[in-house]
Amino acid sequence: MIGLGTDLETATCSRAGCRSDAIWRLDWRNPRIHTGDRFKTWLACDLHVDYLREFLATRDFPLTVAPLSAETDQA
Numbered sequence: 001m002i003g004l005g006t007d008l009e010t011a012t013c014s015r016a017g018c019r020s021d022a023i024w025r026l027d028w029r030n031p032r033i034h035t036g037d038r039f040k041t042w043l044a045c046d047l048h049v050d051y052l053r054e055f056l057a058t059r060d061f062p063l064t065v066a067p068l069s070a071e072t073d074q075a
Contacts, residue, residue, distance in 0.1 A: 011043050023069070026049070
């Protein structure tokens with residue numbers, strides 16, 4: 001997850017043990033415990049974006065995947 005005060009342009013992948021630069025963001029929520037307006041964000045490198053997407057999709061968590069730069073370009 002993104003920590004408070006994290007610089008998104010230098011953030012690392014959320015996959016355990018990975019220290020690669022993140023280039024993807026995965027916004028997701030667990031509908032059993034999160035209301036419709038509360039999402040969590042994981043970051044991913046190219047190597048782990050599919051793994052993290054599948055991890056969340058297997059659990060039927062609503063999610064969106066977008067380039068991390070799209071978020072930073074809008075800010």
